[in-house]
Amino acid sequence: MRLGTIVGALVALVVIVLVVLPTPAVQQDNVATASAGFVLGPVQVFDGQSKLDVSYIEVRDGRIAKLHQQAPNTDLPLIDGQQQWLMPGLIDAHVHAWGNALEAQLARGVTTVVDMFGDPSYLQVYQQSRTRAQPQWHADIWGAGYLVTAPGGHGTQYGLSVPVMHSVDDADAMIQQRLAQGADFIKVVYTHADAVYDHHPSISLAQLQALVTAAKRHKVMIVAHIADHQSALEAVQAGVDGLVHSFFDQVVSDRLLQELVANEVFVIPTLVVYEGMLRQQVNAQYLLQNETLELSAHVRQQLQSSFPVNLPESYYGLAQQTVKRMYDAGVPILVGSDAPNPNTAHGWSMAMEMLLLAEAGVPIEAVLEGATVLPAKHFALGQRGRIAEGYRADFLLLNDDPRSDLTTLIQPQAIYKNGVRYQP
Amino acid sequence: MLTIYQNEAKYDLLSLLRTPGFYLPALLFPAVFYYFFGVLFPYSGGDPARVMVAYCCFGVIGPALFNFAIAVAGDRQQGWLALKRLSPMPMSAYMMAKWSSSLFFAVIILLTLYVIGGSFSEVTLTRGQWLALTAVLLLGTLPFALLGLVIGLFCSDKAAPAVVNLIYLPMAFLAGLWVPLSVLPDYVQSIAYGLPTYHFSQLAMKVIGQDQGLSMGVHCAYLVVLSAGLAWVAHYRFRRMA
Numbered sequence: 001m002r003l004g005t006i007v008g009a010l011v012a013l014v015v016i017v018l019v020v021l022p023t024p025a026v027q028q029d030n031v032a033t034a035s036a037g038f039v040l041g042p043v044q045v046f047d048g049q050s051k052l053d054v055s056y057i058e059v060r061d062g063r064i065a066k067l068h069q070q071a072p073n074t075d076l077p078l079i080d081g082q083q084q085w086l087m088p089g090l091i092d093a094h095v096h097a098w099g100n101a102l103e104a105q106l107a108r109g110v111t112t113v114v115d116m117f118g119d120p121s122y123l124q125v126y127q128q129s130r131t132r133a134q135p136q137w138h139a140d141i142w143g144a145g146y147l148v149t150a151p152g153g154h155g156t157q158y159g160l161s162v163p164v165m166h167s168v169d170d171a172d173a174m175i176q177q178r179l180a181q182g183a184d185f186i187k188v189v190y191t192h193a194d195a196v197y198d199h200h201p202s203i204s205l206a207q208l209q210a211l212v213t214a215a216k217r218h219k220v221m222i223v224a225h226i227a228d229h230q231s232a233l234e235a236v237q238a239g240v241d242g243l244v245h246s247f248f249d250q251v252v253s254d255r256l257l258q259e260l261v262a263n264e265v266f267v268i269p270t271l272v273v274y275e276g277m278l279r280q281q282v283n284a285q286y287l288l289q290n291e292t293l294e295l296s297a298h299v300r301q302q303l304q305s306s307f308p309v310n311l312p313e314s315y316y317g318l319a320q321q322t323v324k325r326m327y328d329a330g331v332p333i334l335v336g337s338d339a340p341n342p343n344t345a346h347g348w349s350m351a352m353e354m355l356l357l358a359e360a361g362v363p364i365e366a367v368l369e370g371a372t373v374l375p376a377k378h379f380a381l382g383q384r385g386r387i388a389e390g391y392r393a394d395f396l397l398l399n400d401d402p403r404s405d406l407t408t409l410i411q412p413q414a415i416y417k418n419g420v421r422y423q424p
Numbered sequence: 425m426l427t428i429y430q431n432e433a434k435y436d437l438l439s440l441l442r443t444p445g446f447y448l449p450a451l452l453f454p455a456v457f458y459y460f461f462g463v464l465f466p467y468s469g470g471d472p473a474r475v476m477v478a479y480c481c482f483g484v485i486g487p488a489l490f491n492f493a494i495a496v497a498g499d500r501q502q503g504w505l506a507l508k509r510l511s512p513m514p515m516s517a518y519m520m521a522k523w524s525s526s527l528f529f530a531v532i533i534l535l536t537l538y539v540i541g542g543s544f545s546e547v548t549l550t551r552g553q554w555l556a557l558t559a560v561l562l563l564g565t566l567p568f569a570l571l572g573l574v575i576g577l578f579c580s581d582k583a584a585p586a587v588v589n590l591i592y593l594p595m596a597f598l599a600g601l602w603v604p605l606s607v608l609p610d611y612v613q614s615i616a617y618g619l620p621t622y623h624f625s626q627l628a629m630k631v632i633g634q635d636q637g638l639s640m641g642v643h644c645a646y647l648v649v650l651s652a653g654l655a656w657v658a659h660y661r662f663r664r665m666a
Contacts, residue, residue: 003434006441010531017535018555022548099471099634119637158606161637296546297463298472 043081048372062133089394094336102138108347115143171210276343393419454483476541496576
């Protein structure tokens, strides 16, 4: 019967296509065997702050078991390090992760990310794997879950149904709710009441102060999203632990610098996002025009997009001066890309942010510290962000000394996560 | 009894297969549209899987709406529907036949879009996700088939295509199927909550974990209530025609 033939053919077609359609790479097979351990060397080891006097690194059970000056006598296989440079896996201190973001980050050498607002259920899923040092094909994540914002405020425009803060009295409940959803720290959005630029509604200064008090009572860190100098000043005076953006409406004032230093506040400048709004050079120069890189169409498009603002490029100079002044004053500068906002892509933008910080006048050593040791310290990420015994075996192999050339980070020669070499 | 259903389905499908003027545009439009605006020039941005699923939602609604609205309006105006109702064949066979042929085309559209997404846009989903997505997208065409039926029962055969387009295209756009809701003005989001295309696409987005986070129950309840309402309207209209 003809109908039977047609339907049969259709069913067969469905089965064939469904079988042929691409599925995510299966990870377990090739990682399981490599997890027993190995010795890697000879390599030149940069531990995130300085060069160590060791040449061989012994990895067992996903952790750095021992560092050696000479090739040790062990039962473990020896991997030839070819005198490459070994440094800790990078930590991106400002991302928004969902979907395959964590694998995309790992693929570029970012082994841990700090999420500054996302669906708490995503965070909860990956919080389980970060305490183990099992083979895995994704970066570890720490995060705030939902941010704290006003009704209609920044953060509510992305389609996630964020619980919002209505009054000062909500402060304790907001913090408790976030903690119950697994937040590792609290992120709050604040814009001062007299801001003249176009912005979303914001919680009041009194609400911000109440939140900081409540966060301190619950002994949880609280960081603030700000976009201008005055809001930054008020947030720091209110007692937040960190600013997750810098600003470009003016160069940082002496007063704010003093407050930052006195309160030991760290700053994640996210220059790469501002560079996208104001200048748009760095992606073209290092990524888009580099034909040896395999950029997917999606990544390419993200790196070429920018916020629809029309502001003079000179503002970018103000952002650069601010970062330089903050660093010179002793403010800890953490590297965060704010991916996947316009002008950024997960993984790729980490090196861009580092190059921009260096261009702004932060010494390369300090930039590298801000991408490894400092975020691990300020966000209490445990034993990571450093090459040391007992630390997680998250590290990169590079062609060159990263202290002499940050561009070597754009294409790491090898990426190890929990002691297993990442192979896409 | 089953034979009546089979035969009706067979001849409905055959009549469509003999009408390239129907199936060629119906099959090519979503594929070409997706390839140009989802793959080649994805200005709206977003994750490739999200874009593909959005175009799949758009693609499968088409045959459901058009096949019902235009065919039913035509059958009604030419007296064919009256004849069918006088025959011993149950009207449900007529409905099932129409729905199964629109599903036939929906399946082909889905496979085409999957292949385009998988080959040119780096979409990777687990086998289970591909399967679940197909099931959700096919089952979810029911409310749109009923909507098409209601249009077909009320509009003339000349008006039906225009009315369908007038409903189909804005409904797809305002539910974020072409451009993500996140980049559209806030009031579009509030409109979206009222649209079946929104709830349908959110169910599909849930399969790939990229929905807006409302519960599955809300979307299902909306679609079930809407389907029941449309079925009641269609039933009422049938009674009135008798």
